[in-house]
Amino acid sequence: MAVDIAVIHAMNVALERLAEERNRSARLTQQTQVMFSELQHRVSNNLQLASSLIAIQRSKVKDPEARRALEEAAGRLSTLGRLHRRLHAPHDGPMDMEPFLRELCQDILNTSGAERIDCTVSAAESDLPPDTLIPLALILTELVSNALEHGFPNGEAGRIAVDLRADDGGLVLTVCDDGAGLPDGFSLTRPSSLGLKIVSSLAAQIGGSFSMTGSREGGTTARLVLSQTTAP
Numbered sequence: 598m599a600v601d602i603a604v605i606h607a608m609n610v611a612l613e614r615l616a617e618e619r620n621r622s623a624r625l626t627q628q629t630q631v632m633f634s635e636l637q638h639r640v641s642n643n644l645q646l647a648s649s650l651i652a653i654q655r656s657k658v659k660d661p662e663a664r665r666a667l668e669e670a671a672g673r674l675s676t677l678g679r680l681h682r683r684l685h686a687p688h689d690g691p692m693d694m695e696p697f698l699r700e701l702c703q704d705i706l707n708t709s710g711a712e713r714i715d716c717t718v719s720a721a722e723s724d725l726p727p728d729t730l731i732p733l734a735l736i737l738t739e740l741v742s743n744a745l746e747h748g749f750p751n752g753e754a755g756r757i758a759v760d761l762r763a764d765d766g767g768l769v770l771t772v773c774d775d776g777a778g779l780p781d782g783f784s785l786t787r788p789s790s791l792g793l794k795i796v797s798s799l800a801a802q803i804g805g806s807f808s809m810t811g812s813r814e815g816g817t818t819a820r821l822v823l824s825q826t827t828a829p
């Protein structure tokens with residue numbers, strides 16, 4: 598009887614300690630989540646602040662090339678801030694890629710004032726890790742911006758189609774437009790556009806291969822292929 602009582606007492610003590618440890622872990626988890634959320638909020642705000650400061654500086658610059666460079670830098674930081682906020686917004690389960698990419702593209706169209714461009718987005722379900730998803734979203738941003746700037750330089754009407762699909766265990770991102778097409782002598786090995794240099798760098802960062810092709814009828818197709826080891 599004494600042994601039974603001792604065993605029961607020991608079990609009760611162990612259960613109490615387990616409950617205390619569980620409560621402590623829950624409190625620590627909640628504190629960590631609050632701190633992480635606050636950190637992401639500050640990062641996003643700092644990106645927007647940097648974008649605003651660059652925009653202010655741009656207004657004081659007279660050289661057209663310098664003004665354009667500052668405008669592009671401010672735009673990239675602003676886009677990165679909105680992207681960061683979306684990626685870390687509370688959501689249940691994996692990121693729903695199609696609405697995420699559609700909203701991202703709409704942001705770019707709104708920012709550029711491209712009212713005559715019809716942009717369609719289709720995306721397969723995929724659970725990408727942040728170290729792949731963020732560069733992928735930045736690549737898409739640059740490709741859509743590049744299509745608007747070079748495919749429709751004078752505000753022409755046109756179409757841009759974005760497609761993200763699974764292929765042979767990996768992912769393929771395609772951005773097609775029916776704009777002006779590639780200029781004569783174009784080469785990805787010597788891109789004149791900072792945006793395409795950024796795309797090539799980000800593609801290499803996530804182990805992807807990037808290509809661009811044009812057609813005689815006009816239009817451009819940009820294609821990013823992520824290998825099986827890169828995309829889960």
